[in-house]
Amino acid sequence: MKQLFTLVLIMIFSGSLAVAKDAIYQHPAQISKLKTPQYSQASCKFSQIKTIPNSDAYIKSGGNFKFDINNGVIFETLYPVKSTTAYTSEQSKRISDIIIAISKKNYSYINRNFEVYYLNSSGTWQIALKPKKDSKISNVMASIVIHGSKYIDKIEINTLKSGSTKINFTECK
DSSP states (O other): OHHHHHHHHHHHHHHHHHHHHTGGGGOBOOGGGOOOOOOSEEEEEEEEEEEOTTSSOEEEEEEEEEEETTTEEEEEEEESSOEEEEETSGGGOHHHHHHHHHHTTOHHHHHHHEEEEEEEETTEEEEEEEEOTTSGGGGTEEEEEEEESSSEEEEEEEESSSOEEEEEEESOO
């Protein structure tokens, strides 16, 4: 009986976590009504975990992140291998476009490509973006969830075929 009770509690708790994780999708929003911080530049430390699809494998990396509203997003990876990725070129700037669009309040880009969801509670906020079915992005991306307070704290990117990426930002200024 004790084991059955424990099992039921675990199932209820697990279900609650799944509901909490997807709660953002219960709050459709208009991008023009979102209250998020506006800034033209930011520098942070980042750590990232990228999952490999169809396996339990993942890759951890980290380093420095820079955002400039005019130049886009730059990740300077310091581990496990040093590299710099600038999301400014035409072929690799979708994430940069999204962050710049939100920062510049470019509603037409977001509205054209995404369904928008938003939660704001006690100084923290979440924005979820799901590609619209007729958007070119819908062939590649499942969702993007952005968590923040004063700055963006975390971005979760879920793709259709290449796994997911979770990026945490700290020491932002």
